[in-house]
Amino acid sequence: ERTRTMVAYARNYCPNVEFSAEDATRSNPEFLYRVFETAIKAGATVINVPDTVGYTTPDEYFELIRKIRENVPNIDQVILSVHCHNDLGMAVANTLAALRAGVSQLECTINGIGERAGNAALEEIVMAIMTRKQNFDVELRVDTAQLYRSSKLLSNITGVVVQPNKAIVGANAFAHEAGIHQHGVLADRSTYEIMTPESIGLNKNTMVLGKHSGRHAFEEHLKTLGYHLDQEELDAAFAKFKMLADKKKSVQDADLEVLVSQKAVEIPAVYQLDRFVINTGNTITATASVRLRRGNGEEELIEKVSIGDGPVYAAFKAIEKIVGVSFVLEDYKVRSVTEGQDALGEAYVKIRRNGKIFTGKGVSTDIFEASV
Template identity: 60%
Template sequence: MSTIIQPEKTIKIFDTTLRDGEQSPGCSMTLKEKIDMARQLEKMKVDIIEAGFAIASPGDFESVQTIAKELKETSVASLARALEKDIDTAWEAVKYAKRPRIHTFIATSDIHMQYKLKMDPEAVLERAVAMVKYAKRYCEDIEFSAEDATRSNPEFLHRIFEAVIKAGATTLNVPDTVGYTTPMEYSSLISGIREKVDGIHKVDISVHCHNDLGLAVANSLAAVKAGATQVECTVNGIGERAGNAALEEIAMGLATRYDYYGIKTGIDTTQIARSSKLLTAITGVSVQPNKAIVGANAFAHESGIHQHGMLANASTYEIMTPESVGLRTNAMVLGKHSGRHAFEDRLKTLGYELSKEEINRAFDDFKMLADKKKTVDDRDIEALLQDDVMNLEEHNKYKLQRFIINSGNTITSTATIALEIEGKVFEEVSAGDGPVDASYKAVEKMIKTGATLEDYKIQSITEAEDAQGEAVVKLKKGSRAVTGRGLSTDIIEASILAYLNAAQKLESISDEPPIRVIS
């Protein structure tokens, strides 16, 4: 008797960090940061990257188009409302991609149709079909989203899905736009779509869950179990309001519980930690220590009972290994006597593939840091590399030359700051409420951003008194809000660098507020 081998079930991972994720307050990214993040997502082997909402602003269009040209393998999608001008613009942005996708949407719930669209259901259905057909003239891969699907009438949802399949849609998205549904309800909705929509087995069923009730990942996994073949998610779960389903939790949930789901993704899970850290470095938004998969405490065991079990057998309290998500343990530390060969070997072990020029710059930064610290561990190296990736110094219009601080609890703090601005050196002195405030006031005298300091925080990269400090500032001017980052063993220097980094970003972001959508 011959054995029939069943094909392995896989689902697609659709990453919307650069579109839905960037809509999180304070998570705006520059063009270069979006490209760096897109490259990392491709390295992690996501199937589709939603690079943005092309018609939202000239900056969004440029970023989608640049990413489409840049990526080598991953599909690149742009969101578009069910309007001809949106679809035209989306195509102009993604047409250079190796695998372009147009993602168009329209609301289908009664509340959205009545109060937002002011259209009756038949008009919505007619518009959806017409716009899918219109998009189909441009490319083969068309995704259609029924906005607020989980609060829509299931019968109407079935009708509109059946109609857009006939019109040429290749993926149907069933978004839980406001994070309203529960796992059992969502599973039932997906099962109903699979059973009652004619032609559904020709297309992918996608799910896009928001986390308003803390159920985005649970709902997504329930939908996968019910037959969804694509999951839309973001790194670190960033996104509107309470965020989206977290990519790392979806990927590791399916990988760790393959015995239950029997479904795989194409994600290279060893790139998860780096993707999370890169996004944090770009946005300045850290994950909480107890965040699943990528939190600082995700693999920490402090309880004596847990530690005893871990020493006996790691699987007693660890259902996945740190290495499986790209974290390394018990790594040798480097110091000022470590040579170039050891440094390059560490970069390779960490999974970095850098050009000769990038290695030279990173090694120079490493040697400077090693002169200030006894030991340099992997977290220090990764922080340096993220610093280089963001080019905080080299391509910044503003370069810190020197600073002198006078501060104490019995005197008014003063700061003397010298900056190089487009080849000329300027120096200013200012007093302030503490050394950081004084430094920022002195800097403002020279660069005159006119921005408001919305947030400031400092944290250490590693332990001990010689740790590097990472400063993050958020500046806001009009509709523009940006996050800057600075790194140094001197926290005042890190703070000044973060402010200068944010000031540079302010100049690269348009004053015109982008069109924002929730899907």
């Protein structure tokens, strides 16, 4: 009765209503059949069968979907959907099993991001279907060349680095170290590669950009990476590129992706870094002097000095003095974007204030500058 009432209520406000049976894979199947039939009669347009806690196996899930299609008389009137979690590492396998059993909507996330162990990874599902088309009688309208960029963009936004051995988009997904594997790939890529790097948007252009590279070469190289910028965006990106090129002998694709994707997730800045000076060592207390530029009609320079347990913490305390806001540092990570002594460093900061979480990311060849 509650299902009928709530679905009917939702249908009064929305033309499309998805009914999702929480923890369906551990529920009584006979009860599920009755609930789904009732939800459809009340106006549901999508019936979702979630594996909420990642409990089921591919064979079990296939059978559950098959029996739902057999025992819910009006199931052909709706879109049948699945939503799998990865607690036992089988989210993608379960999703593909459900697809073979006849569902038409697969709920998934980029990089498998999600609660606990995450959800079924979109890129893995898509490439499994594309690579093994003979096993799945479906048509996909996904531009697979955008998978790698989408993965990188989400990683930049969330600060969660994709594990190197992650299928499809991990750094090692197309790496071959064993000699026999390398020889095989050189002779015929299909020997050890079941898909091409280009199919997911990994560029294999060997053009090297440096401080002598011009705007045209820079723009054309960005296009090969899949970035099409308007004039204003191009001017800003090229200015950042020239600054970076003065510090590095060569600028790699990963450097460019960080510069461009960073711009994509920026919000209007209230303060901008003008300069900083840090004194630190193993026999002195770290001291940081930070000067920020605040723009509120008329630009104002504000500089504060603070000490701290380490140079980065000292800089954070100086910034606190300038903005007049205290926060709790939840997480701080630094990683190298590329290889070499002149590599671009990326700093990720997560802070908390009044129960709200804020994240920020900085990029520089100087990790202290990136952090500040």
